[in-house]
Amino acid sequence: MIIAAVPVKDLENAKQRLVSILTPAERGELVRAMLRDVLKALATAAPDLVWVVTREPAVAAIARTLGAEPLTEAENRGHTAAVAFAQAEASSRGASVFLTVPGDVPRVTADELTQLVAAAIPGKPVFVPSRSGHGTNGVALAPPDTMTLRFGEPSFKNHLAAARRLGLTPRVLDLPGLALDIDAPDDLVTLLDQDTSTETGQLLHRWLNTSGQTEVRSRLASIAANPRPTGPLR
Structure with a gap:
C-alpha cells in the first residue's frame, strides 16, 4: 500500500513570508488554490491513500472534496511533526511506501509523483530538492519508518547525510514542478x-x-519588475 501525506498549516498562519504583498485573506486564497493543485496531481497519480495533515476545518473540507482523507493533528507543531505523525500512522497501517510533499507546490505533476514513488525501494530513500537546493520538497520511503525526517533549512543536505549515516543509499530526483514551492514573493x-x-x-x-484587484496587481507587478534573489526554503 502506498500512502501520501501533505502537511498544511493553519490558514491564518500560512505564508508569513508573503505578508508584505498579500493580505491574510489573499494568502488564504492562495494556500487553498495551491492545495487543490497538489491534490489533483495526487489524485491522478493514484496512491492508495492521500492524507492531508491539518487541524484546519477549511483545509479538511478541501481534502475530502478531492478524494483525500484529513489526518487531524491535536495541535499545529510544524512541518516536521506533521510528517512524523503521518509516517507513524502509515507504518501502523502496513504501508509499503510513504510519500510526502508539501501543499505549496502547485506545478507538481502526476508524472513527477509517479516517478517519486517508483524510485522508492528498501534501503534507498528518495529525495527531491527545492528550487534553491536547500530544502526538501519530496520524500519517498520504503517502508515508511526507514528514517526520521527533519525539515527546515538546509534539510536537503541534512537528509542525505542522515540517510548515509544509517547505511542507506539516498537517491535524488530533480523534478522541476515539485521543486517550485511558493514561499517568497519571487516565487x-x-x-x-x-x-x-x-x-x-x-x-x-x-x-x-x-x-x-488593483492593489494586488500593483504589488505583483512591482515584484516582477524588481525581482530579488530567492533564499533558502524548506
Whole structure:
C-alpha cells in the first residue's frame, strides 16, 4: 500500500513570508488554490491513500472534496511533526511506501509523483530538492519508518547525510514542478512566468488582470519588475 501525506498549516498562519504583498485573506486564497493543485496531481497519480495533515476545518473540507482523507493533528507543531505523525500512522497501517510533499507546490505533476514513488525501494530513500537546493520538497520511503525526517533549512543536505549515516543509499530526483514551492514573493513571479494552467497560476493572473484587484496587481507587478534573489526554503 502506498500512502501520501501533505502537511498544511493553519490558514491564518500560512505564508508569513508573503505578508508584505498579500493580505491574510489573499494568502488564504492562495494556500487553498495551491492545495487543490497538489491534490489533483495526487489524485491522478493514484496512491492508495492521500492524507492531508491539518487541524484546519477549511483545509479538511478541501481534502475530502478531492478524494483525500484529513489526518487531524491535536495541535499545529510544524512541518516536521506533521510528517512524523503521518509516517507513524502509515507504518501502523502496513504501508509499503510513504510519500510526502508539501501543499505549496502547485506545478507538481502526476508524472513527477509517479516517478517519486517508483524510485522508492528498501534501503534507498528518495529525495527531491527545492528550487534553491536547500530544502526538501519530496520524500519517498520504503517502508515508511526507514528514517526520521527533519525539515527546515538546509534539510536537503541534512537528509542525505542522515540517510548515509544509517547505511542507506539516498537517491535524488530533480523534478522541476515539485521543486517550485511558493514561499517568497519571487516565487510568485516565477509561477507567473511559467504557468497559466494550474488553479494557482490562474489565480495570480486573475489578480494581475482584474480591476477589482488593483492593489494586488500593483504589488505583483512591482515584484516582477524588481525581482530579488530567492533564499533558502524548506
